[in-house]
Amino acid sequence: MSYIKRNLEKVVSQVTKEYPVILVTGPRQVGKTTMLQKLMEGTDRGYVTLDDLNERTLAKSDPELFLQLHKPPILIDEVQYAPELFAYIKMNVDKNHEPGAFWLTGSQVFKLMRGVRESLAGRVAVLSLTAVSQAEMVGGEMEPFTVEREALTARKTDRVEMDTRGIFERIYKGSMPAIVSGTNSNSQIFYSSYLSTYVERDVKELSDAIDSLKFLRFITAAAARCGQMVNVAEIARDAEINQTQAKDWLGILETLGIIFYLHPYSNNLLKRLVKTPKLYFYDTGLVCYLTKWSSAETLESGAMNGAILENYVVAEIRKTYLNCGKEPYMYYYRDKDAKEIDLVLEHDGVLNPIEIKKTSNPGTELIKVFGLLDRSSTPRSKGAIVCMKPGFGAIDRENYIVPIWMI
Known part of the structure; x- marks a missing residue:
């Protein structure tokens, strides 16, 4: 290995x-x-x-x-x-x-x-330490992801350009070292073993009263909702458990470093915002295994492709901070009118809005929602569309187009 x-x-x-x-x-x-x-x-x-x-x-x-x-x-x-x-x-x-x-x-x-x-x-x-990041897979230097032209330009030099199929292949296989290094070539067998050997054992360490089959149904229900606002009632219903159990078990998944939350951005000048966090998995390979996609090709054209792609991008950006020993300040924006910005980065006294899309040809309509942050007391800075476009570009002077392989 x-x-x-x-x-x-x-x-x-x-x-x-x-x-x-x-x-x-x-x-x-x-x-x-x-x-x-x-x-x-x-x-x-x-x-x-x-x-x-x-x-x-x-x-x-x-x-x-x-x-x-x-x-x-x-x-x-x-x-x-x-x-x-x-x-x-x-x-x-x-x-x-x-x-x-x-x-x-x-x-x-x-x-x-x-x-x-x-x-x-x-x-x-x-x-x-998280699962292997994109930069580590190709031996590139890693800095926390920021929406700054100089930093983004520098990223181009030590990343490997990938097309849509290549990115979905990476999403499908996941980013665990055993998969990335080639020690385990079949990701489905790896994740089956991973769940039964490690997750189940550690879950029982934290809570004796967990039934293995119910927990598998529960984690599958959670995976089916990656990239969505947490709905404990729906997860509990699908897993045939009560809502208290579902909340407790989500806490266990967070404790074990399997999931994380993106909390909504809030500010005293922004009213009418939702308060429910969104749920993400650190490793999309586990999500693909749990939600039973048979290949990267079926995932790419399947109903969950947008949600799993968003999960992948958010997790990769989070990894760039954690793997540099830094705390990421990442949020999403959604108001009561269902207007949403996929990701908001806060650093150095500014906000960077980011939209995540499967498109390879993003248009100006995607950046209109960024103006929602202008009512915040923290100033808005550069924005980005993270998407499948092969090369780094810009929509205008304030908004960049960032290929997913550059994260």
Whole structure:
């Protein structure tokens, strides 16, 4: 298996010199351990995983002895299984003040964060690793996606141009390292195994009372609504569970790093806005598996092509921030008249409106909705249509046309 160089490596190397504890979170199988073990090569850093039940038992029952046996510098894998370690890691850090002493990984983001906040506040750098991004697939340099002409022009030089079929092939296969590297050639077999081996097991760790078949129906119902405003009642009905369960299970999917939400943009000068978030999956390959598309060709011409394409673009833009160690400020706009802007980026005191379309020939009518943001107290800056056009262009001086392969 060829190693895929990850953009987050640079960030890990940097914060290792500054923080005593580095915590890399992210869903199963996205390459957290592989990346950190690659960075460990040639160093004296040790490694232990709490997937090993003997090590996990010791870490939970006698965390002090565990850390005596596994002295820093150390990489502790799947640390969420023993939150008892956090207090002892804190004591070690406060005593020794050694940068980069502890590298931790974990697959249960929010459960982990609570333990970190309580024990390691100010001592830990928390980073998120996602599935492989477009830039990482082609070995390109990654910067957070912004709607600035210079930055977009620079992106053209280290990306690989793709046509519509190529992009839908990428969407269909997904972006898990095992698929991208060619270790697993059949994405459908991979995702079937992924669900039964990892997701089901981790879900049961978080909630004993989950029925596997009901949970599969539930996650399928959620996938069928990717890129849409969350409708808990509809998801619950399709999964044959109650709404409280559906809310709880959505929380579990978010905790495991499988889904994320885009919240509506709000501002005290903008009235009559909706308040419901939109639901997205980090990996479109999982969505395609759950919603039973048989090939990239059928997906491209199918009823869900627009929703899954939007999911892909939003997730890829989000990855460009997370994989640089930065928090993305991403929203969508929708008012009570159902006027909508697919994506609003907020940074450096301005708003960038973005529309996502399957078209390869976008027209001026698509940018009319951008004016809805002019009533906001935060000024609107450049806008973009992210679409299937093969090359970078512009509709006018204020609005660019960005090919999806350039994200």
